[in-house]
Amino acid sequence: MSISINNILKNNHTVKVNGSLWLEAAEGHFFGPGPVELLERIAETGSIRMAAKEMNMSYKKAWALVNALNAQTASPVVIPQTGGKKGGGSTLTAEALEMIAYHRILRQRFADFLDQETQRLKK
Amino acid sequence: MSISINNILKNNHTVKVNGSLWLEAAEGHFFGPGPVELLERIAETGSIRMAAKEMNMSYKKAWALVNALNAQTASPVVIPQTGGKKGGGSTLTAEALEMIAYHRILRQRFADFLDQETQRLKK
DNA sequence: TATCGTTATATCTTCAAGGATATAACGATA
DNA sequence: TATCGTTATATCCTTGAAGATATAACGATA
Numbered sequence: 045m046s047i048s049i050n051n052i053l054k055n056n057h058t059v060k061v062n063g064s065l066w067l068e069a070a071e072g073h074f075f076g077p078g079p080v081e082l083l084e085r086i087a088e089t090g091s092i093r094m095a096a097k098e099m100n101m102s103y104k105k106a107w108a109l110v111n112a113l114n115a116q117t118a119s120p121v122v123i124p125q126t127g128g129k130k131g132g133g134s135t136l137t138a139e140a141l142e143m144i145a146y147h148r149i150l151r152q153r154f155a156d157f158l159d160q161e162t163q164r165l166k167k
Numbered sequence: 168m169s170i171s172i173n174n175i176l177k178n179n180h181t182v183k184v185n186g187s188l189w190l191e192a193a194e195g196h197f198f199g200p201g202p203v204e205l206l207e208r209i210a211e212t213g214s215i216r217m218a219a220k221e222m223n224m225s226y227k228k229a230w231a232l233v234n235a236l237n238a239q240t241a242s243p244v245v246i247p248q249t250g251g252k253k254g255g256g257s258t259l260t261a262e263a264l265e266m267i268a269y270h271r272i273l274r275q276r277f278a279d280f281l282d283q284e285t286q287r288l289k290k
Numbered sequence: 291t292a293t294c295g296t297t298a299t300a301t302c303t304t305c306a307a308g309g310a311t312a313t314a315a316c317g318a319t320a
Numbered sequence: 321t322a323t324c325g326t327t328a329t330a331t332c333c334t335t336g337a338a339g340a341t342a343t344a345a346c347g348a349t350a
Contacts, residue, residue, distance in 0.1 A: 049190065049269065052262045054241050057192045061273070065186040069176055093326060102309060107328075118177050124327060127316030131325025139175045146172065150184070150284060157280050161273060216296060225339060230298075247297060250347030254295025 049165055061161040065154050074116050079109050080147045083140055086110075086122060090133045110134075172288055184284040188277050197239050202232050203270045206263055209233075209245060213256045233257075 049059050066076035078101075085095035096106035114120040121140035126132045136144075172182050189199035201224075208218035219229035237243040244263035249255045259267075 049266065052240050052244070052266065053192055054239060057239070060191045061188065062191045063186055063188040063277070065184065067172065068183045068185045069180045091326070103327090104310090104329095105308070116177060116180070117175050121175070125317085126327040127324095128318045128326085129324090130318090131323095132316070132318095132327055133325090134327080143172065143175065153284070154186070154280075157277075161276070214296070226297090227299095227340095228338070234298095248347085249297040249345065250294095251296085252294090252348050254293095254348095255297055255346070256295090257297080 059162075059165055061158050061165065063154070063158060065150065069116060074112065075143065075147070079113060080144060082106055082109055083113075083122070083136060083144055086134055087136050087141065087144070090135065092122075092124070092134050182285075182288055184281050184288065186277070186281060188273065192239060197235065198266065198270070200274075202236060203267060205229055205232055206236075206245070206259060206267055209257055210259050210264065210267070213258065215245075215247070215257050 050057075053059060064077065066073055068074065081099055082095055082101065085098050086092055089095050089098065092106050092110060093103050096103050110122045110124075114122055117139070119137070119139070121137050121143065122134050123137060124132070124134045173180075176182060187200065189196050191197065204222055205218055205224070208221050209215055212218050212221065215229050215233060216226050219226050233245045233247075237245060240262070242260070242262075244260050244266065245257050246260060247255070247257045
C-alpha cells in the first residue's frame with residue numbers, strides 16, 4: 045500500500061520527489077552541484093572568470109569555491125596561472141576530471157532514485 | 168573500477184555522500200525535513216509554539232511553515248484552535264499523519280541510498 | 291465574566307551572503 | 321618593454337532571511 049499524497053494536495057498539483065546531493069568531508073560540505081558545474085566549465089573555457097560568467101556566478105564566488113576546493117584536496121585540483129599569453133587562465137588536474145566524471149555517474153544514479161520515488165508516489 | 172576520491176582529499180579525511188530530500192509541487196518546495204520534524208512535534212505537543220521551541224525554531228518561522236503547508240493542501244493538515252481550555256493548540260489531521268509516516272519511510276530509503284553510495288566511494 | 295496561554299500578525303532590528311566595483315599583480319608574447 | 325586579460329584581493333552596498341518584540345483575538349473553563 046502506498047499513500048496518495050497527490051490526493052492530499054490541491055487540484056491537479058502533482059508531486060515530485062526532488063533533492064540535492066553532495067560530498068562531505070570532515071569540515072562539512074565540499075563538493076555539491078555548484079562546484080561541479082563550475083569545474084566542468086573551467087575545463088571547457090580554461091578560465092575561472094569565463095566559467096563563472098557562463099553560469100551567472102560572480103567571479104568572487106567562483107574564486108572562493110575554487111579556493112575552498114583546492115584547500116581541501118591533497119594537491120590543488122585547479123591550477124591557476126596569472127599573467128601570460130592571454131592574461132592567464134586555469135586548468136584542471138587529472139584528479140579534478142576524475143571527480144567530475146564520478147559526480148556525473150553519481151548524479152545519474154540519484155536521478156534514477158528520485159524518479160523511482162516519484163513513480164512510487166503515484167500508486 | 169571506482170575512483171578513490173579519498174586519495175584526492177587531504178590526509179585522513181574520509182568522504183561521505185550526503186544529501187537532502189523534499190517533495191515538490193507546482194509552486195516549488197513544500198515538504199522538506201524541517202516541516203516534517205515540525206509536524207511530528209506538533210503531533211506530540213499539541214502546540215505550534217511548543218513544537219517550534221523544542222526544535223529551536225522561531226514561532227514566526229514555524230507559523231509560516233504551517234501556513235504554507237495548509238495553503239498547498241486541499242484541506243488544512245494542521246488544525247489550529249485559538250482560545251479555549253489551555254489558550255488553544257493545534258492538532259494534525261489524518262492526512263498529516265499519513266504524510267509523516269510516508270516521509271519516514273522515504274527518509275529511510277534515502278539513507279540506504281546514501282550509505283550505499285558512501286560505501287561505493289571506498290572501493 | 292475574568293483568566294489563561296495559544297494563535298495570529300505587525301513592526302523593527304540584525305546579520306550574513308552575495309553583488310558591484312575597483313585595482314594590484316602577473317608574465318608570455320609581440 | 322608595452323600590452324593584454326586573467327588571477328587575486330579589498331572595500332562598499334544591497335538585499336533577503338531570521339530574530340526580537342509587542343500586541344490583538346480568541347474561547348473553553350473556572
